[in-house]
Amino acid sequence: MNMEKLAASYRLEYDVKAKDYVRGGEVSSALRAVLKQLSLPPELVRRCCVACYEAEMNVIIHSLGGRLQIDIYPDRLVMVAEDSGPGIEDLDKAMEEGYSTAPEEAREMGFGAGMGLPNIKANTDRLVITTNPEGTRLIMEVLFVGKDS
Amino acid sequence: MKLYEVKEILDAEVLSGEDKLDQEVFGACGADLMSDVLAWKGDKGVLLTGLTNPQVVRTAEVVGDVKCIVFVRGKRPSTETMELAKEAGIVLMRCKYPMFVACGLLFSRGLVPDEYGEISRIL
Numbered sequence A: 001m002n003m004e005k006l007a008a009s010y011r012l013e014y015d016v017k018a019k020d021y022v023r024g025g026e027v028s029s030a031l032r033a034v035l036k037q038l039s040l041p042p043e044l045v046r047r048c049c050v051a052c053y054e055a056e057m058n059v060i061i062h063s064l065g066g067r068l069q070i071d072i073y074p075d076r077l078v079m080v081a082e083d084s085g086p087g088i089e090d091l092d093k094a095m096e097e098g099y100s101t102a103p104e105e106a107r108e109m110g111f112g113a114g115m116g117l118p119n120i121k122a123n124t125d126r127l128v129i130t131t132n133p134e135g136t137r138l139i140m141e142v143l144f145v146g147k148d149s
Numbered sequence B: 001m002k003l004y005e006v007k008e009i010l011d012a013e014v015l016s017g018e019d020k021l022d023q024e025v026f027g028a029c030g031a032d033l034m035s036d037v038l039a040w041k042g043d044k045g046v047l048l049t050g051l052t053n054p055q056v057v058r059t060a061e062v063v064g065d066v067k068c069i070v071f072v073r074g075k076r077p078s079t080e081t082m083e084l085a086k087e088a089g090i091v092l093m094r095c096k097y098p099m100f101v102a103c104g105l106l107f108s109r110g111l112v113p114d115e116y117g118e119i120s121r122i123l
């Protein structure tokens, strides 16, 4: 891993608009470009980007809008996806594979399998979700060292 | 399997990336659900799908080193999808076969992901 390029942490910040399907995935594309420059193992890049993409699409599809903040540290990636509501009604159900309330327009584009949150869980080393009607916040952490190296 | 073989087996039309058909692919994923694609470890593989919106390319980019997207049932992607794929360096093809047949053809001709080597011996 190229540590010299990462003297301090590196932050990416993006606003994510509700229903902005066309731009969906731009954050994860940008993240991918940055991570590739750091010559991280492809498997780590994949895990970070998959989690980021699922979180990004959830903000677009299910929320009133929000933002993603990504901090890259020498040993880990910390992503925070925050939105301004309406919150996840039943978090236990939402974490189940196959549970989805995605609207028709999202399903037509291939979303709404109800696999997003389980995919995020599977690809991160730490996932903290807080949700209420005012908004949802996901804190996702992927370690660059440890179980994969 | 090389991408030009994929083209031949599926009798596919190359929509973009004609110059990139010499690449080798090692597996494939057939899916119309983005999250199913995202659960795949796309490395150097082919994505077969019935979806044609730009999100397909974005999803393919995120998942790893996807070399080629094949649209089944003769579907044609939007110009936006084509643009994105060009930027990402992903080959686009379309074939007339429905998903099941397209996947079956590739699998039976040896495009078998490593973890399914056992199954392929039955064929």
Ligand SMILES: Nc1ncnc2c1ncn2[C@@H]1O[C@H](COP(=O)(O)OP(=O)(O)OP(=O)(O)O)[C@@H](O)[C@H]1O
Residues within 6 Å of the ligand: A054, A058, A059, A061, A062, A063, A083, A085, A086, A087, A088, A089, A094, A095, A099, A100, A101, A102, A110, A111, A112, A113, A114, A115, A116, A117, A118, A136, B034, B035
């Ligand atoms: N940011 C959010 N705000 C409100 N509800 C959410 C949010 N994220 C997820 N949910 C709820 O949790 C459910 C499950 O989310 P998950 O990402 O697992 O599946 P999905 O988005 O419906 O489908 P997929 O991710 O497979 O395309 C959603 O259908 C939605 O009801």
Ligand SMILES: [Mg+2]
Residues within 6 Å of the ligand: A054, A057, A058, A112, A115, A116, A117
């Ligand atoms: Mg989702």
